Amino acid sequence: MKANVKLIQKQRSFSEEFKRSIVKDFESGKFSVLQLERLHQIKSPIIYRWIYKYSQVNERGQRIVEMKDSSTKKLKLLEQRIKELEQTVGKKQIQIDYLEKMIDVAKDELDIDIKKNSNTPQSNGSAKTKKK
Template identity: 60%
Template sequence: MKMLKTGKRINSHRKFSEEFKRKLVDDFEKGVMSVPQMQKLYGVCNALIYRWIYKYSTYNEKNIRIVEMKDSQTHRLKELEEKVKELERTVGQKQIMIDYLEK
């Protein structure tokens, strides 16, 4: 935010090229960056990024809402997947022991 010496704010209006907008949408679609990451990196309001996604996305259909998982949900999903793998290994080991004991 820019300010004059008198303490008044100077409103600045930035224009973004269509190429820049399409690059952000492409990065979002490929999973390179999430909207919050783009917002922090480029200093662009997330509502504006979502507007570009709705406008330029190749996957977007009219009246479809884009839902993005938050980092904590993604982390929780990975934790649960690891737990499932661990339990599957344990069950497999137990099955081997049962087969061995039955013989």
């Protein structure tokens, strides 16, 4: 039985050149912190520490906000939906313009007033109807 066995913890050390390359990958937009964490198996707080230390853009005291893939996808889907709705509104406006032009043509050439048909009897309003 081994009673005096101690677990040896691995502590990796990274060169300054490696740290700067990680920060450069992040700043270029090639990788997010999460992707760098998975790729190099380095915890994200360490990567953020390197970003604050070696970054030319990000400074300590400023919060780094990354859009997750799902947020980006959701934004692209919403932009696509807006584009589709704008196309639909455009088509409907063309149809409305066409129908209004047809009404004008019917009035001018055929002497038919579609908007106001004078042959229909007036409504009695909300008077009660007789029961049979």
